[in-house]
Amino acid sequence: MSGVVFRLMATIEFRGVGAAYGPRTLFAGLDLVLAPGDVAGLSGPNGAGKSTLLAAAAGEPAAEMDGEIVLSPPDATVGLLEQEVERRDETVAEFVARRTGVAGALAEMDACAEAMADCAGSADDAAADAYSAALERWLALGGADLDERLPKVAADLGLDDAVLGLPMTALSGGQAARANLAVILLAGHDVLLLDEPTNDLDHDGLARLEGFIAAERRPMFIVSHDREFLSRTITRMVELDAAQRQITVFDGGYDAFLAERELRRRRAREEYEEYEGAVGKLRDRLQTQKTWLDKGTRNAMRAHGGKNPEKDKHIRHRAGQRS
Secondary structure, eight states: OOOOOOOSOOEEEEEEEEEEETTEEEEEEEEEEEOTTOEEEEEOOTTSSHHHHHHHHTTOOOSEEEEEEEEESTTOOEEEEEOOSSOOSSBHHHHHHHHTTHHHHHHHHHHHHHHHHHTTTSOOHHHHHHHHHHHHHHHHTTGGGHHHHHHHHHHHTTOOHHHHTSBGGGSOHHHHHHHHHHHHHHOOOSEEEEESTTTTOOHHHHHHHHHHHHHOOSOEEEEOSOHHHHHHHOSEEEEEETTTTEEEEEESOHHHHHHHHHHHHHHHHHHHHHHHHHHHHHHHHHHHHHHHHHHHHHHHHHHTTTOOHHHHHHHHHHHHHHO
16 A cells, blocks of 8 residues: 555645746746646746746745745645756665655654654653654655655666666666656655656656656646647646746647647737738828928928028018017
């Protein structure tokens, strides 16, 4: 029986969320609810704020944030599972324990146990409550039987027991990608944030990842440049527009997103062309009026011996005032 404790299914809500680095705005006004069964894709060019948004959702904001990110229930856990560029000096098993949050939860639980021991005999309810909360978190993240589940999942991914004891620095790129996939498959978080999960995965690994996403009910937010992967997995799309500094939510899968985006862009082009046409007509009208005015002035000057009648009228008016 699995030791992962799933409580009430979680929901994550973004209320008017925006991000900026000093005077530079990345995006603003994100309103989005990810409920059980929702798989949202996140699209945008490099530097648009994709990683910034995921980090903020995980409670690790790296920029100045506006708005609110609300979890329900409030104690729901959010796991940001991203590809690490630099590998640490740790075994594969230690890597999985750290990335799933189990290692951190265990360290917190041990610290609370030590605090309880220091308070032995003094009936410190706060220490007991802290330990209880740490224990619940460790259980929820799957710590109770991670050592049992890891070998099976790893073997299914082509990583045998011997590999689990190897340092991450000794793995090939493909093996490291499968270790990252093992983290995703074993994670007990209530909300999953996946940053480029398909990197370096072979066909079998990709199929396993897609099967996992299809079977899951936990809300997910996925950043990926793999369009085919997105078309097979997501239920809605969030696009960060770096040029306009805005964010748009598209309901439906990836193909629906592409169709809706193209429709919006075509409408925007048509509106711009209509605007340019109206401006052009106004310019032509103004030029025509100016031409008529200039022509009328020249005709009047010829009729008055080359003098501007308006200017002559003004001179006569001033002369009358002096007299």
